[in-house]
Amino acid sequence: MTNSEIRYVRSLKDKKTRAEAGEFVVESEKLVLEAIASSFEVRLICYCGDNVDRRIVSHPAAQTVDPKTMERISLLASPSPALAVVGMPAAATAGDIATLAADPDALCLALDGVRDPGNLGTIVRIADWFGIDAVLASPDTVELFNPKTIQSTMGSIFRKKVIYCDLTEAARAFSAAGAAVYGTFLDGENIYGQKLERHALVVMGSESFGIRDYLSGSVTKRLFIPPYPAGGTGCESLNVSAATAVVCSEFRRNY
């Protein structure tokens, strides 16, 4: 690798550079393999050592680098044996959201301002496990291509559509298509007692603010995951990714 190539890969640790280049970095053999197996365009692979999976080594965009170079380009405290530069998929359009909303089998999540990269990545992985059709996210939700987010998805980023969009418009599209719009609130109804619709958008609030006022009016059914025992134990809330796991499980357990 030339020094200028090394500098370019390193520069992708910045959100602004990633957005301008339309490329992001994934690290670890597992994630590079997931990238290769996906519909994403893998533009460069750097690997290091003799024990790297041959699907990585034989990729047309692969080149071997020495450990010092890997240390320079890696964002990890302990660099892994493989790193890839991957092209971002095309942004979704309003038409894509309308198409999703119109599908009577579509169950989507909407994240209102989730800020923690690990939470976003974990939520994308949860959405993948539970076959959620897409994850919508307000424009101020943390960036999907943040390295911590990508690592937390454990590869689900390559399978699960995440669409940044205006959530009030998305909620309107789902409502217009006859879908329910759920949201979790501390004063919502016990989720365990509800008949949960299959065709739905489920809004999850952010770590600090929950579902904000601008959006709460778009929610037609307010849900709550009750603590145990019923009065609670002093714990104020569940982490948003833990709550998302419970909610997705509840929506899927009867199908």
Next chain:
Amino acid sequence: MTNSEIRYVRSLKDKKTRAEAGEFVVESEKLVLEAIASSFEVRLICYCGDNVDRRIVSHPAAQTVDPKTMERISLLASPSPALAVVGMPAAATAGDIATLAADPDALCLALDGVRDPGNLGTIVRIADWFGIDAVLASPDTVELFNPKTIQSTMGSIFRKKVIYCDLTEAARAFSAAGAAVYGTFLDGENIYGQKLERHALVVMGSESFGIRDYLSGSVTKRLFIPPYPAGGTGCESLNVSAATAVVCSEFRRNY
């Protein structure tokens, strides 16, 4: 604060120093308030600025520090207005575990080698929300007093008992007391179809290894959170904290 006091607080960022001193650090007004309200011994509070909650300012162990000092003692990238040094609770004994196991209402978690501090903290918070009686942890589970773990608990560390112990012995104690010993495995039975016992120990595996061989034989009922659709989508697993949230919800939803 003297320089030697500042050095001491800073030294508590190291696990070994924490263990020797029997003290740990919590940061943020919320966590310091939770510490004050708990049964833990708050040995020192440092706060900074004029808008700090008066329950902090009026605490006998509280002292005001200037922003420069707060920056020096804080482990956070952006220091919060309050920090406390808190004494660790006494370690649990085998007798404590036997007492827990003998309680016919006790539902406990057992973590087999969870390595990520954020996962451990999130699991303690989940255990708090769902009224889990205690969280047992194998000796190689990440340390509870790691600053990232503490921040992730959002205060649940002050309410929820976490006991590091030999999990095969703990499983034996629960079995001997007539409790079920559950565990999650990729080849377990669909959790949604099970009658889940109220008196139980539920083993959760680590991020990389799941429930290890030394312990899997102690599990009497193997559970699985099914993906949707049934065959899965390529996603290999749920994050351990997400899985713990779903499992706790399933155990509590019918009570």
